[in-house]
Structures are given as structure tokens and as C-alpha cells.
Amino acid sequence: MSQIELRNIRKTFKVYERPEGKWALLRGAFSRTVRAVTALDGISFTINEGELVGYIGPNGAGKSTTVKVMSGILTPDGGECVISGRVPWKERKPHVARIGVVFGQRSQLWWDVPVSDSFSLLRDVYNVPPGQFQKRHDELVETLDLGGLLKTPARQLSLGQRMRCELAAALLHSPDILFLDEPTIGLDAVSKLALRAFLREENKKSGVTMLLTTHDMDDIEALCSRVMVIGRGRLLYDGGMEGLKERYAAYEGQDIDEVIAAMYEELAL
Amino acid sequence: MRVYFSIFRIKTAESFQYRLAALSGSVTSFVWAVIEVAAFTVFFQYAENAGFAGGLTLAQTVSHVWVRELLLFMQPYGIDGDLIEKLRNGDVGVELCRPLDLYWHWYSRTAAGKIVVFIMRCLTCFLAAFLLPGGYGASLPVSLAGFLLFLPAVLCAFLLCCSFLMLMTAVRTNIQWGDGPMYLLGLMGGVLSGGYLPLQLWPDFMQTFLLFQPFAGICDIPARLYIGSMQSSEAWLGMTVQLFWLVVFIALGRMVMARRLKSVIIQGG
Ligand SMILES: Nc1ncnc2c1ncn2[C@@H]1O[C@H](COP(=O)(O)OP(=O)(O)O)[C@@H](O)[C@H]1O
Ligand SMILES: [Mg+2]
Numbered sequence: 367m368s369q370i371e372l373r374n375i376r377k378t379f380k381v382y383e384r385p386e387g388k389w390a391l392l393r394g395a396f397s398r399t400v401r402a403v404t405a406l407d408g409i410s411f412t413i414n415e416g417e418l419v420g421y422i423g424p425n426g427a428g429k430s431t432t433v434k435v436m437s438g439i440l441t442p443d444g445g446e447c448v449i450s451g452r453v454p455w456k457e458r459k460p461h462v463a464r465i466g467v468v469f470g471q472r473s474q475l476w477w478d479v480p481v482s483d484s485f486s487l488l489r490d491v492y493n494v495p496p497g498q499f500q501k502r503h504d505e506l507v508e509t510l511d512l513g514g515l516l517k518t519p520a521r522q523l524s525l526g527q528r529m530r531c532e533l534a535a536a537l538l539h540s541p542d543i544l545f546l547d548e549p550t551i552g553l554d555a556v557s558k559l560a561l562r563a564f565l566r567e568e569n570k571k572s573g574v575t576m577l578l579t580t581h582d583m584d585d586i587e588a589l590c591s592r593v594m595v596i597g598r599g600r601l602l603y604d605g606g607m608e609g610l611k612e613r614y615a616a617y618e619g620q621d622i623d624e625v626i627a628a629m630y631e632e633l634a635l
Numbered sequence: 636m637r638v639y640f641s642i643f644r645i646k647t648a649e650s651f652q653y654r655l656a657a658l659s660g661s662v663t664s665f666v667w668a669v670i671e672v673a674a675f676t677v678f679f680q681y682a683e684n685a686g687f688a689g690g691l692t693l694a695q696t697v698s699h700v701w702v703r704e705l706l707l708f709m710q711p712y713g714i715d716g717d718l719i720e721k722l723r724n725g726d727v728g729v730e731l732c733r734p735l736d737l738y739w740h741w742y743s744r745t746a747a748g749k750i751v752v753f754i755m756r757c758l759t760c761f762l763a764a765f766l767l768p769g770g771y772g773a774s775l776p777v778s779l780a781g782f783l784l785f786l787p788a789v790l791c792a793f794l795l796c797c798s799f800l801m802l803m804t805a806v807r808t809n810i811q812w813g814d815g816p817m818y819l820l821g822l823m824g825g826v827l828s829g830g831y832l833p834l835q836l837w838p839d840f841m842q843t844f845l846l847f848q849p850f851a852g853i854c855d856i857p858a859r860l861y862i863g864s865m866q867s868s869e870a871w872l873g874m875t876v877q878l879f880w881l882v883v884f885i886a887l888g889r890m891v892m893a894r895r896l897k898s899v900i901i902q903g904g
Contacts (some may be wrong), residue, residue: 439731463734
């Protein structure tokens with residue numbers, strides 16, 4: 367049975383725009399023009415337990431919006447979404463207790479206190495039994511090589527170090543599913559490789575289902591057997607990496623990045 | 636329940652980095668209070684000559700000034716700036732990924748944010764005021780009974796203040812609003828809490844209203860018990876007023892927050 371199921375999910379944002387030109391400020395106080403931006407235009411897919419799926423698409427395609435809907439923190443306008451038998455935004459608390467989320471551009475660590483304090487807080491937040499927590503904690507500290515970082519405030523960590531801590535923070539409560547929204551953004555080559563190795567290992571060892579958005583095609587090639595491509599809020603491709611390459615065989619011999627760029631262009635994204 | 640104490644603890648630890656700012660604030664408080672005491676002394680001399688009798692004696696008023704400095708940390712303005720920032724930049728999404736009640740999560744943070752100001756600014760200023768010559772400095776509570784009632788009244792005041800700030804935070808979750816209305820409401824609350832002038836020095840016909848309005852419980856009611864202008868036998872009335880508004884603010888705050896969260900739009904990618 368599939369663990370994650372989305373059917374025809376839609377989300378439109380209202381964007382308020384201030385009028386331009388003379389007296390704009392004054393007029394803006396009374397009237398604002400509203401523009402509707404369709405972020406998700408009927409997205410459907412299913413993901414099975416233990417899968418590691420890559421989710422790609424150009425900027426503004428709707429990747430983050432999809433992740434937010436699946437995390438239960440954004441209510442879509444229409445469509446259905448069931449994850450492990452729950453509708454995320456309707457049963458937010460039990461749902462989020464079983465998932466982990468990493469937003470590459472945000473931090474879940476407390477900025478000015480040692481990383482280990484953030485970790486102990488998470489133990490209480492997820493109500494993890496102490497023995498189980500300690501075991502998981504030591505495991506993650508070891509595999510992510512966090513030993514030297516635990517006493518450092520998050521503010522003083524380099525991006526690569528922080529991202530390793532973020533991963534640990536998202537996995538301390540042993541979630542069934544992990545959503546990663548651009549986790550490799552801004553990382554150097556060494557950190558990227560370490561992160562990929564860790565994700566691959568973690569997926570294999572503890573069977574965590576992972577969905578990973580990225581702009582880095584190497585991430586996808588290294589990690590995912592399945593890739594979904596989204597553009598303008600629609601799912602354009604869902605299948606193996608080879609299939610994607612085959613479909614764009616005309617570009618054969620070219621770098622995968624160029625294949626993707628060609629694809630985006632062809633679809634006029 | 637335990638997790639909210641953990642949040643309280645970690646936020647307190649974080650706030651202690653501002654201890655120097657709070658400590659220097661205590662000098663400001665001290666100087667202001669001395670000026671106020673001097674002004675009241677002059678005012679009372681003239682008023683007595685003119686045969687005017689207010690609701691408090693000079694000694695009570697001076698004592699009120701210093702108790703007020705002690706309770707200054709719970710003024711009804713100053714929402715936790717971090718929370719506003721989280722709402723603005725979308726980090727609230729990270730908080731919503733926790734299996735917690737966002738209201739009590741943020742309530743604990745709000746409460747913890749006040750502790751450092753209390754210890755470093757208010758307590759130091761108040762204790763220093765005992766060094767001033769008699770008639771100008773702080774006085775001991777008027778009776779042991781008054782002091783024993785003062786303590787729970789301060790606790791109620793603290794919870795009341797936090798629940799009011801949470802209501803303001805909840806209203807502020809409508810991210811289209813600016814700070815203007817909040818600021819005005821805070822200022823009004825400050826005046827009505829007796830934070831500028833003891834409420835019992837206001838005209839007689841306003842006294843009933845002043846005692847029963849929500850802000851009296853934040854500063855004036857505990858202060859009355861300390862200086863003895865509210866008899867111990869009347870303390871139950873004061874604390875009932877406090878508890879009544881506490882329940883009202885919590886109920887309203889939770890309602891507004893739940894409503895807003897349903898439609899909150901998580902910003903950013
Ligand atoms: N809170 C919001 N308010 C208004 N528009 C938004 C909001 N969040 C996202 N959008 C719009 O929805 C579209 C999809 O955004 P997003 O899911 O963040 O894209 P991606 O993560 O793929 O880059 C974009 O056009 C973006 O401008
Ligand atoms: Mg994004």
C-alpha cells in the first residue's frame with residue numbers, strides 16, 4: 367500500500383499588489399489589486415514506503431508548496447492527500463509527530479544556544495523515551511560526525527556543519543518519512559557528498575521514506591531511483607532517471623543539467 | 636506539559652545573552668523612579684496645603700513607585716520580536732512541524748522572555764531602592780499577610796500579562812497588519828495597569844471601573860497588596876478579577892490563533 371498519496375491537489379495564492387504611480391501610497395491604503403498565483407494546479411502521485419524520490423523543477427514551480435501541504439502546515443484549496451492514513455492538515459499534530467522536515471533555507475535549531483540543547487528539547491517535544499533517544503542520538507552524532515559541534519551555538523556553525531545538525535534534528539525522533547526541501551543549497555562539494563552518503567545509508571538502514579527537492583541533478587543521480595518533475599504547478603514526469611534521459615535522447619551525450627534545461631525550455635517553463 | 640517547561644528553560648537560557656542590556660536598563664529605571672518620587676513629594680506637599688486628599692498617602696505612593704519598578708517586566712507591550720519575525724519570514728512553518736500546541740509553545744517563550752528583564756532590571760533596581768534615605772526609597776511590605784498575598788497576585792499578574800501578549804501575538808498572526816494598532820493598545824494597557832500613575836490616585840468616580848478592567852491585574856492589584864491600600868481581606872476580589880481576565884484572554888487568544896492558523900499563508904520557499 368502506498369504511504370503517501372496525493373490526488374489532484376490545488377493551491378492558489380492571493381498576491382496583493384500596491385498600485386503604482388502618483389499617489390500610489392495613498393491609494394494603496396484604500397485599494398489593493400489582488401492577483402491569483404496558481405502554485406499547484408492538480409498534482410497527483412503516490413509514494414511507497416522506503417522510497418527515495420527526487421522532486422525537481424524550476425524556481426517557482428511549486429516544489430516547496432507541495433512539501434508544505436504534505437507537512438500539514440498549508441491547507442490546499444482542493445484535492446486529497448493522505449499520508450499514513452491521515453490527512454496532514456486535518457490531523458496536524460499526530461501527523462507531524464511521525465515525519466521529519468528539513469527546509470534548506472530555514473533552521474529548526476535554536477540560534478543562540480548549544481546544538482545539544484536544541485537536541486534535548488526535541489526529545490521532550492517528541493516525547494522520545496530517554497534510552498531510545500540516547501541510542502538514536504549517539505548513532506546520529508557518530509554517522510554525521512557531530513561530536514565536536516554539540517557545544518557550539520547554531521549561529522556559529524558553517525553552513526555544512528549546520529546542515530548536518532539539521533538532519534540529525536529531523537531524525538532524532540525516528541520519523542517514518544523525511545521531507546527535504548533543497549537540503550544541498552549552498553553546500554560545498556565535500557559537504558554535499560557527505561550529505562548524500564548519509565541520506566543513502568539512512569534510507570537503506572532504517573527504511574525512512576524520503577522526498578527530496580533540489581536543483582542539483584547530481585543529487586538526484588546519486589540518490590534517487592525515481593524522479594518527479596514539476597513545472598508551473600503540474601507534474602510533467604514521474605519515473606526513472608533513465609526514462610527521463612531516454613525521452614530526451616536527442617540531447618544525448620550532454621550533461622544531465624543541459625538535458626533538464628532543454629526540457630524546461632521545450633515545455634516553455 | 637513537561638515540554639512547555641523545556642521550552643521555557645531553553646528560551647530563558649537564550650535570553651540571558653541580553654543580561655547586560657537589561658542591567659543597564661535598571662539604571663534608567665532607577666533614575667526615572669527617583670525623579671518620580673521627588674515629583675510626588677512636591678505634589679503631595681502642595682496638595683495637603685490645599686486640603687486635597689487622594690486615595691493614597693505619600694508613603695504609599697512612594698512605595699508604589701518602587702513596587703511598580705519591580706513589576707515593570709510585565710508591561711502589556713512588547714510582543715516577543717522573534718515571534719513576529721517568524722510570522723513575517725515564514726519560519727512559523729518550522730514551528731508548525733512540531734507536534735505541539737502553537738499557543739502554549741509560544742506562551743512559554745513569551746513568559747521566558749520576561750524572566751531576564753525581571754532578574755537583571757527590575758529586581759536589581761528594586762533592591763537598590765532600599766539603599767535610598769527613608770521617605771524616598773522602597774519600603775518593606777506593609778504586613779506579612781499582605782506580602783504573602785502579594786506573591787500569588789504577582790504570579791497571576793505574570794500569567795495575565797503573558798496571556799494578553801499572546802492575544803496580541805495571535806491578532807498579529809494576520810500578517811497584513813502593521814505595528815501601529817498594537818502599539819496604541821499596549822500604551823493604553825500600560826496606563827490602565829497603573830504603570831504610570833497608581834490607579835488609586837485617579838478620580839473617585841473612576842475607581843470601580845479601574846479595579847475591574849483587565850489591566851489592573853497586571854500591576855496595580857499586586858502593588859495594592861504590597862503597600863496595603865488593598866486590605867488582605869479584599870485580596871480575594873483582586874485575584875478573582877485577575878483570574879477572570881486570565882481565562883478571558885487565554886480563551887480569546889486561542890480562538891484568534893486557531894482561526895488565523897487555518898488561513899495562515901506560510902511565506903517563502
Ligand atoms: N505565501 C505565498 N504567497 C504568495 N505566493 C506564493 C506564496 N508561496 C508561494 N507562492 C508562489 O507559488 C509559486 C510556487 O512557489 P514554491 O512552491 O515556493 O516554488 P518552488 O519551491 O518550486 O521554487 C510561486 O510562483 C510563488 O511565487
Ligand atoms: Mg522552494
